[in-house]
Amino acid sequence: MSAVRTVLGDVRSEELGVCDAHDHLFLSSPRLSGQELNDASAARAELEAFRAAGGSSVVQWTPYGMGRRAADLPPLSRAAGVHLVCATGLRQAAHYAPELFDELRGRLADVLVSELTGGVGASGVRAGIVKVAGGFHALDAHARWTMTAAAEAHRATDAPIAVHLEAGTGALDVLDLLCGELGVAPHRVILGHLNRSPELVVHRQAAASGCRLALDGPSRAHHATDWRMPDAVRAPAEAGFGHRLPLGGDTVVAGARSVDGGPGMPYLPRRVRARLALELGEVLVERILVDNPGRAFAADWR
Template sequence: MIAVRTVLGDLPPERLGVCDAHDHLFFSSPRLPGQELHDVSAARAELVAFRALGGGAVVQWTPYGLGRRAADLPPLSRETGVHMVAATGLHQDVHYDEATLAELRGRLAEVFVAELTEGIGASGVRAGLIKVAGGFHALDAHARRTMTAAAEAHHATGAPIAVHLELGTGALDVLDLLCGELGVPAHRVILGHLNRFPDGAVHRRAAEAGCWLAFDGPSRAHHATDWRMPDAVRDLAEAGFGDRLLLGGDTTTAAARSVDGGPGMPYLLRRVGPRLALAVGEGLVERILTENPGRAFGVEWR
């Protein structure tokens, strides 16, 4: 049976509802000192605000070692009525200390599979996707190592692989590695942050390969390209790839949360959805927010 693996158990894809396909309820990295997402009350308030606008599900891309707070996710899901998907995987090496990377070396795939099938630590929460990351216009040794482990975990479980593209770059290099060398089916790969590098030719080639294209934001760091996202989505839709698109908020700092004065999760439904509807129509936006996430994260788990 095809199911989305949520923090409360496996769920039929059609029951996800309106889905924020790339976001963070909790996230903590030495790269963002003082901006940690670790407040449970703030996470609850963000989910309540998202739910009030019709939100039904959030896919949290926070991977191993970056403050996932997996044990807090099930009660938050029950309290707010929002389905949640947790992630395993590993981010770029700059987000970790050397001791953590050394401890994981040689057993990444084992860790990923365990978190997908048995649970994250003592929480018992099973991850529903594998999050990895590329570099700026390239794949360094760490990226290749983590993606190789992600591919092994995919082949063992069927789990989708979600990829952070640094500044939106390197999409085709990622596909060459994951789908070419490592044999991961393209429809099990989700490329994130494509709006940050609005190259229509790259977007088209990625879509033609059969992977999922995730557009997320907005953010202060990437505001220069945020405004081009509707045109990129429209161009892909007109080329026949509306069924490969996903939308997310990607809230990574405390200041970006709506409860702290930022756009936060609600912005996806309050502003992004209506703006996109002007470019591609309300019907397609609804499918991008509901049907597409169910197919992207729905898996016949092994």
């Protein structure tokens, strides 16, 4: 049976409700030193604020080795009454110590499958997506390695593959690799950050492949995604791809959380939803926030 794999177990896609399809409760990286998301109390307060604003579920895209704190996710989910999805996978090499790759070389796919089916470490929390990343307008050897492992893990489990696009670029190269060379069905691929590069023709080309476009970023004003969001949604929707558009916030630093003075997770149901409904209509926005994420993150788990 198709289901979304949450940290408290598999649920039907229609149970997700209003979904933040790309966000982070916990995140650490040497590239974000001093800005880590590592406070469980703040994470709970953020989830409670999200719930109070009408949110029901969050997909956390924090992958392996970046401080995802999987063991903390089930109690947070219970306390806040919000469904949470945990990720496995790897981001770009710059986010890790080089020796990590020596440990994972030759067994990355096995690690991903283990986290999807058996659980993350001793936590028992099963990941519900595989997170990988491209580079700026390119795919380097690291990206090809991680995406090849992600495709193997997908074939073993049917897990969705979520892709960080650096500055929104490289979408078609990613699809050529994952769906062309590696044979992943396009509808199992979710492209993140595409709206950071406002090439609307590329957006439509990507959607036409059958993949999902996880538009995101309202918590990060320097990407100018807020004022571009209606056009980024409108272009693929008017081309007939409104059913392939989930939406997320992508809170990656502590200062972006609502409890620390930023817009954070509540901004999506509290402000972004109303703005998009005014410009694009409530029917489409309901589909984007409620229906589409369930389809994007559900799998026939093996």
